[in-house]
Amino acid sequence: FARSLAQVAAVYERAAQQIGDRRLADAHETLEQVRDLIAGLRRRNDVVVFSDHMNAYHAEMEHMLQQAQQVTGSSRDLMLLMGRVGTLEYLARRLRSEASAALLRDPEFPPLLDTVEASVAALRTAVLSQDAAAVRAAIDKLKGPYSRMFLRFG
Numbered sequence: 001f002a003r004s005l006a007q008v009a010a011v012y013e014r015a016a017q018q019i020g021d022r023r024l025a026d027a028h029e030t031l032e033q034v035r036d037l038i039a040g041l042r043r044r045n046d047v048v049v050f051s052d053h054m055n056a057y058h059a060e061m062e063h064m065l066q067q068a069q070q071v072t073g074s075s076r077d078l079m080l081l082m083g084r085v086g087t088l089e090y091l092a093r094r095l096r097s098e099a100s101a102a103l104l105r106d107p108e109f110p111p112l113l114d115t116v117e118a119s120v121a122a123l124r125t126a127v128l129s130q131d132a133a134a135v136r137a138a139i140d141k142l143k144g145p146y147s148r149m150f151l152r153f154g
């Protein structure tokens with residue numbers, strides 16, 4: 001436990017320096033390490049929280065965002081991408097199935113989750129259309145709904 005907290009403190013210190021240097025994108029990436037450290041601590045103690053499911057979705061979404069500009073529209077690219085779309089769909093469904101009863105009753109939660117699921121459905125439709133520009137546009141629209149949901153429930 002103490003080692004994990006010391007690692008978190010070191011990450012915060014590094015991020016503070018990056019913020020001071022106005023390297024905000026670097027600080028964002030650095031701060032994401034805290035999420036992984038805390039998740040690891042919970043995992044070692046057999047504790048699973050909704051945030052862990054949000055983090056799993058986020059990780060796959062990040063892979064998708066990184067691949068966006070490499071989408072050429074070739075059949076091979078689109079087939080490989082569809083596999084990742086399936087993973088993202090599964091993780092989005094897990095956000096719903098793993099949400100607590102309290103989250104599901106929260107009036108803000110269902111609409112935010114609906115927009116996350118809709119963004120993934122739009123990506124599936126774009127991939128099936130075999131239009132590289134539409135695929136890139138749909139990938140670019142994944143982050144907004146997730147970010148809004150994460151700010152409130154992540």
